[in-house]
Amino acid sequence: MINLILADDNEITRIGLRTIFKNHDIQIVGEVDNSKALLSQINAFKPEVVLIDYTGPGFSIDVIPQALALHPELKFVAITPQQSGATLIHALKSGVISHIKKDCSVSEIIDSVQETASGQKFFCGQILETIRKEGIDVEEISDAEFSCEPVVLSPREIEVITLIAEGMTNVEISEKLFLSKHTVNTHRKNIMNKLGVKNTAGIVMYAIKERFTTPNKFLFSNEL
Template identity: 35%
Template sequence: MIRIFLVDDHTIVREGLRAALVSEPTLEVVGEAGNGQELLDQLPSTPTDVVMLDLNMPVLDGLATTRRLQEEYPTLRILVLSMIHHERNIGQLLDAGAHGYVLKNVAKDEIVAAIHAVASGRQFLCSEIGLHMLRKVLNQSSAAPDGSIKKPNDLSNREREVLQLIAEGLTTNEIAEKLFTSKRTIETHRQNIIEKTQVKNTAALIKHAMEQGLINKA
């Protein structure tokens, strides 16, 4: 049995993770915390094998918590679960001692696979991150020496889903409720979409998305 401690400042995210993992006979959620400090306060009395850790949290964030865990609990396995997929952030977490990095929009099966991988002593990157990095390497290798190729419409499935709902006129709160996630997660998706499409506002984003066939026009 792998004992898991969930750390995320959004209660709804922790509840969703617990509900997803409760049916797995090899996994047991032994604790929850809203930030890294709460985790450190509980660990002495809560035997744990794998900590599932968000990156952006108040009081003590994921990076600082990872460093503390590496110092104080070196045998504990750390799996980061975040919406942030920038290489710099991922590299910082892995350098600090994290053993895996998974995006929050992955399927349950991939989260379970990630838990088993890090618990068994291996490292794990979710498939979306791995493919993103591979595409970037391939693009850089084929780009001109003075720059890299950027594909502004290279959106993930969840980003396309969020984009469609934005085009339908839903607010951030409404999208979060519809997709059973947090407002901050949707805001992160929105920012990623704007960066990838290189537009300046929502109106321009919708116009661009329709021109590129990224959303349904119905």
């Protein structure tokens, strides 16, 4: 039996999820609509898995590392509306193991909890498509650490990094900064070399880490 806490500010959503899990080996030991209550119930019930919409008004992504600091063995499955690649990266770096969407099939929702409880990662088809399109390597995100060596970036490179983190393509960046596509591509390559990253996901992680991009503006957008 998997002990599960439902963390969602919407009561109707929680009722629906409760119904979905009713006839499976999943016991809902708690339901919460805000971060403070979640930490309290985690301490009280010691669940194996938390199913959370971290984008809801009652929650913050910061509650995940706070909970993991208290209970490192706890596993988080995120269930949210559609999110950008930057949001997914931030969530995974914060400690989310699996990520699904609220309009996923019932079987995917059940599988996400069961697979995560067993130590596996689970992403629904729509999340996988976002990951594929944006070239995100989930394993690299989980293991990535930035060097302590100072990174010297030009003002133009910081502009490019910020726009990449906002989801702009090379063409869109070139139009915004009045640069050729070749120049933007050169900047991107130089940035990746300086940061020691292999793909766009690494650039976005760095932008979030250095706060070149504002989480409230970009990380919880429903637009890709």
